[in-house]
Amino acid sequence: MAATTKVTTRRADAQRNIDAILSAAAECLSRNPAASTSEIAKAAGVGRVTLYGHFPSRAELLDAVFVRSIATGEEALGQVDLTGDPRAALIRLIETSWELVDGFRTLLIAAQEVLPPARVRELHADPMARVERLLERGRTEGAFRTDLPTTWLVGVMHNVMHGAANELQAGRITSAEAAPYITATLLAAYTPPGERVPG
Template sequence: MPAKQASTTGKRADAQRNIAAILDAATECLGRDPAASTSEIAKAAGVGRVTLYGHFPSRAELLDAVFVHAIEDGEEALAQVDLTGDPRDALTQLIESSWRLVDRYRSLLIAAQNTLPPGRVRELHADPMARVEKLIERGRKQGAFRKDLPTSWLVGVMHNVMHGAADEITAGRVTPDKAAAYITTTILAAFTPPGDRVPD
């Protein structure tokens, strides 16, 4: 391999290592404090601010990248959830798995909501929301979920209840161990066809 090519390859490898270190440090720092500064993140990553800004020119761009990374990790976990069988049971499992992710990245979500445009935060949730939409559609066809409201509205309800639970925990009004049950009860009641008995 020519010396110039080896040098370029080495620089690329260094850049990838730096980016990975910055994203890991940002996830950790923002997980502790949604207002963590880029200086704190650079120090935790073991790089200078110049290096950090070389890869992420603004705090918003860094936050966007960290949130994308968190969503991708979450998607790997959610892909393992069995969504076959009774739609209500599948929904309960999906809520429990989704809530564990929301709770884990709760501070990161606050940082994203405080920095990124609302439309961008919702856009980054597109894949998880598509999974919910598909399950709701199946449940509607089987008579398990209500048909008098649009699927998009029901998806939005679940999304907002999840994020509302995170806000309630941050405010100290709900404990993390009770949130999943509260969310499940609320969502099943909201999704049950009018006149039908709400599942226990």
């Protein structure tokens, strides 16, 4: 009985350490995408040995932080109303998506530096599936172009969003400008050829 209690306590302590490390990493990386593991460990109130015991490399730590951030974002995206006119729904989805990207952009920059592009895209699978479903409905209803594959159009949104984050980081646009720029770009990209782009 005592041995079981000790194991349970160790597991609880380990989980608290993991939660503290992930929270500290998200906070540190939101301020500086180059934040070191030493800084993160200090902010989490643990030693580097403990941090590396849970996350053997910076890449694994960033992967875990990114996974948690994506899960948080999914909760917000799940609240977006995607019913009604597909174009209006797309605009609502862009606005919420940009808020999330803007909030996590330095974390995204840090992740892009250490994670393979395929892994970054894999972690975006659920948000991109939501975009794909909306685009498919819009294509069926004649709101969006059908001459290009849906997967291509989803990739366009993914790249435009990340491009806006990079432009903001470089100081070439403001956060307030980004969502309207993204919206204008994607509506132009998705409108069927020969039709007037909504604006």
